[in-house]
Amino acid sequence: MSEMTGMSDFTRMTATEIASLVAGGETSAVEVTQAHLDRIAAVDDRVHAFLHVDTEGALAAARAVDERRAAGEVLGPLAGVPVAVKDVLATRGVPTTVGSKILEGWRPPYDATIVQRLREAGTVMLGKTNMDEFAMGSSTEYSAYGPTHNPWDLSRIPGGSGGGSAAALAAYEAPLAIGSDTGGSIRQPGAVTGTVGAKPTYGGTSRYGLVAFSSSLDTPGPCARNVLDAALLHQVIGGHDPMDSTSIPQPVPDVVAAARLGATGDLTGVRLGIVSEFVGEGAEPGVMAAFRESVDALTKMGADVVEVSCPTFAYALPAYYLIAPSECSSNLARFDGVRFGLRVGDDGNRSLEEVMSLTREAGFGPEVKRRIMIGTYALSSGYYDAYYGQAQKVRTLITRDFNAAFERVDALISPTTPSVAFPMGARTADPYQMYLADLYTIPTNLYGGPGISVPCGLSEGLPVGLQVMAPTMADDRMYRVAAALESAVGTFTPPAL
Amino acid sequence: MAAISREEVAHLARLSRLAVTEEELDMFAGQLDVILQAVAQVGEVAAADIPPTSHSVPLTNIFREDVVTPCLTPEEALSGAPDAEDQRFRVPRILSEDVAS
Numbered sequence: 362m363s364e365m366t367g368m369s370d371f372t373r374m375t376a377t378e379i380a381s382l383v384a385g386g387e388t389s390a391v392e393v394t395q396a397h398l399d400r401i402a403a404v405d406d407r408v409h410a411f412l413h414v415d416t417e418g419a420l421a422a423a424r425a426v427d428e429r430r431a432a433g434e435v436l437g438p439l440a441g442v443p444v445a446v447k448d449v450l451a452t453r454g455v456p457t458t459v460g461s462k463i464l465e466g467w468r469p470p471y472d473a474t475i476v477q478r479l480r481e482a483g484t485v486m487l488g489k490t491n492m493d494e495f496a497m498g499s500s501t502e503y504s505a506y507g508p509t510h511n512p513w514d515l516s517r518i519p520g521g522s523g524g525g526s527a528a529a530l531a532a533y534e535a536p537l538a539i540g541s542d543t544g545g546s547i548r549q550p551g552a553v554t555g556t557v558g559a560k561p562t563y564g565g566t567s568r569y570g571l572v573a574f575s576s577s578l579d580t581p582g583p584c585a586r587n588v589l590d591a592a593l594l595h596q597v598i599g600g601h602d603p604m605d606s607t608s609i610p611q612p613v614p615d616v617v618a619a620a621r622l623g624a625t626g627d628l629t630g631v632r633l634g635i636v637s638e639f640v641g642e643g644a645e646p647g648v649m650a651a652f653r654e655s656v657d658a659l660t661k662m663g664a665d666v667v668e669v670s671c672p673t674f675a676y677a678l679p680a681y682y683l684i685a686p687s688e689c690s691s692n693l694a695r696f697d698g699v700r701f702g703l704r705v706g707d708d709g710n711r712s713l714e715e716v717m718s719l720t721r722e723a724g725f726g727p728e729v730k731r732r733i734m735i736g737t738y739a740l741s742s743g744y745y746d747a748y749y750g751q752a753q754k755v756r757t758l759i760t761r762d763f764n765a766a767f768e769r770v771d772a773l774i775s776p777t778t779p780s781v782a783f784p785m786g787a788r789t790a791d792p793y794q795m796y797l798a799d800l801y802t803i804p805t806n807l808y809g810g811p812g813i814s815v816p817c818g819l820s821e822g823l824p825v826g827l828q829v830m831a832p833t834m835a836d837d838r839m840y841r842v843a844a845a846l847e848s849a850v851g852t853f854t855p856p857a858l
Numbered sequence: 859m860a861a862i863s864r865e866e867v868a869h870l871a872r873l874s875r876l877a878v879t880e881e882e883l884d885m886f887a888g889q890l891d892v893i894l895q896a897v898a899q900v901g902e903v904a905a906a907d908i909p910p911t912s913h914s915v916p917l918t919n920i921f922r923e924d925v926v927t928p929c930l931t932p933e934e935a936l937s938g939a940p941d942a943e944d945q946r947f948r949v950p951r952i953l954s955e956d957v958a959s
Binding site (some may be wrong): 468553563701752755 | 910
C-alpha cells in the first residue's frame with residue numbers, strides 16, 4: 362500500500378485487495394462498506410445505477426463480518442467485500458422490482474439462492490441495481506424507473522439489461538456486482554462500460570429466486586472490474602442447487618485457478634477460433650481495430666488463433682427473438698394482480714379478467730408488451746411451426762455449429778458488441794435496432810455454454826469488449842483466456858465523474 | 859406486405875390480457891410488423907429433418923427427497939398480495955352476476 366492510500370481509496374481497490382485487508386484486520390468491513398455508501402451518495406444522482414440502496418442492511422452485514430473476524434473465525438475469500446445485486450433477484454425484505462412498475466414496492470419473503478450464497482460468503486449487499494424492465498433491453502432505457510448513465514460518458518447508455526450493475530462497477534460504487542444474462546445482459550453492459558462480465562454455463566448458477574424472463578436461457582452471473590474478481594464471485598455463487606430443476610449437478614469448474622493461470626500471460630498450446638461471421642462488415646471500425654490488436658496480443662502469448670465459420674450464427678438473432686418472447690409470454694402470465702404486485706381497477710364491479718388486463722396494461726412498459734405479444738403470436742396455432750418450432754430447430758443447428766467448432770479449437774472469440782456505447786435515445790424509437798446490440802452474444806445463450814466479456818481497448822475514448830466463448834461446463838477456459846488478455850492490455854479507467 | 863394487421867395486434871393484446879389504448883395499437887402495429895418480418899428469417903434455414911431444442915441441459919424428472927422442509931408461513935406467502943382474506947388471496951369477481959344469481 363502506498364502513502365496515497367487513504368480511506369476513500371477503498372472504492373478503487375479490487376475485491377481481492379479488500380478481502381485481504383479485512384481478513385488481516387487492517388481495516389474493517391464497516392469502513393469499506395461506508396466508503397462505498399459515501400461514493401454512491403456522491404455520484405449516483407448522476408449515474409443512477411441503483412434502484413434501492415440498503416444502507417442499514419449493508420452496515421449490519423458488514424458489522425457481522427467484523428464480529429466473526431474478531432471472534433477468530435476464518436473468513437471466506439470475499440468476506441467483507443461489497444456487492445451490488447441486479448434487481449432481478451429476490452432479496453428477503455428488500456424491495457425487488459425487476460425494473461417494472463408491476464412489482465413496485467414488493468418485498469420478497471425469501472432470498473434467491475445466489476443472494477443466500479452471497480450472504481453466507483460474508484459479502485455485503487449494498488443494494489439493488491437498475492435494469493431494463495424484466496431484463497428486456499440492451500440499454501437500461503426500458504427501466505420503468507429511469508435510465509442508468511454510462512460513467513464513461515453520461516450521455517451514453519451503459520448497456521442492458523444489466524446496465525445498473527455494470528455502471529456501479531465503472532463508477533466505483535461497488536467492486537462486485539451480480540447480473541443475469543438471457544441474450545447478453547451481463548456481457549454487453551460489461552463491454553460498453555469497460556468492465557468484466559461473465560455468463561456462466563446455463564445451469565451452472567441457480568435460477569431459484571431469479572424473476573423469470575426466458576427460463577431456458579436466463580443465467581445469473583458475476584460482474585467485476587477485473588477477471589480474477591469475477592472468477593472469485595463466480596465460485597461463490599455457482600454450483601448445484603436442488604431448488605432449481607435445471608441446475609447441473611456438478612461442481613463449478615475451477616475458474617479461480619484458471620484466472621490465476623491466465624494472468625501469467627502464457628497461452629501456449631491454447632487454440633482460439635475467431636468467429637468469421639462476427640468480424641465482417643457489421644462491427645464498427647474502431648471496435649474491429651481494438652479486437653485485431655487483442656488477437657495479436659493473444660497470439661504473442663502463444664495462442665494458436667484461426668478463423669472458424671459458424672454459418673447458422675447469422676440466424677441466432679431472429680431465433681432468439683422468437684424463443685425468448687415465447688417463453689416470456691408464458692412466464693409473465695403470473696403477473697395477474699392476484700399474488701403480488703400491482704392491482705388496478707378493482708372497484709368491486711369489474712371482473713377478474715378486466716382487472717387483470719387493466720393491471721397488466723398499467724404495470725408493463727412498451728417493450729415488455731411488445732415481447733408478450735410477439736410470443737403470443739409465435740406460439741399461436743397456425744404460426745407455431747413457422748415461428749417458434751422453426752426457431753427451436755435453428756437452435757439445434759447453432760448448437761451443432763458450436764460443437765463442430767469446439768472440435769477444432771478450445772474457445773471461440775469475437776468482439777462482444779458491434780459498437781461502443783451508443784447515445785441515449787438513439788434506438789428507443791426502433792425496437793429492432795436495439796435488438797442488434799446483442800448480435801454477438803446471443804448464440805452462446807441458445808447453445809447454453811459460458812461466455813465472458815473482457816475489456817480489450819478503447820475506440821474514440823469508449824471501451825471495447827472482447828468475448829470468449831467456451832464449451833458447456835468449461836467455464837475455466839474462458840477465464841484463462843480473459844485473464845491472459847487482461848494481463849496484456851490492462852484495465853481501463855473512465856474519466857473522473 | 860405487412861406481416862401483421864392492426865386488428866391482429868388488437869387480438870393479440872386481448873389474448874395477452876393487455877388493455878392497450880388506441881394510440882398504443884397504432885404504435886405496436888408498425889413495430890410488431892418490423893419485428894415479425896425480421897424474425898421470419900428463421901424460415902430461410904433448411905431444417906425440415908432437424909429435431910427442435912427446447913433446453914440446453916439434458917435433465918428430466920428432477921425430484922427432491924419426499925421429506926418435509928421449512929417453507930413460507932401463510933402470512934409470508936400472502937405478504938405481497940394486493941388483497942387477502944382468511945389466509946387466502948382475495949380476487950375480483952370471477953362469475954358475472956347473471957351466472958351467479
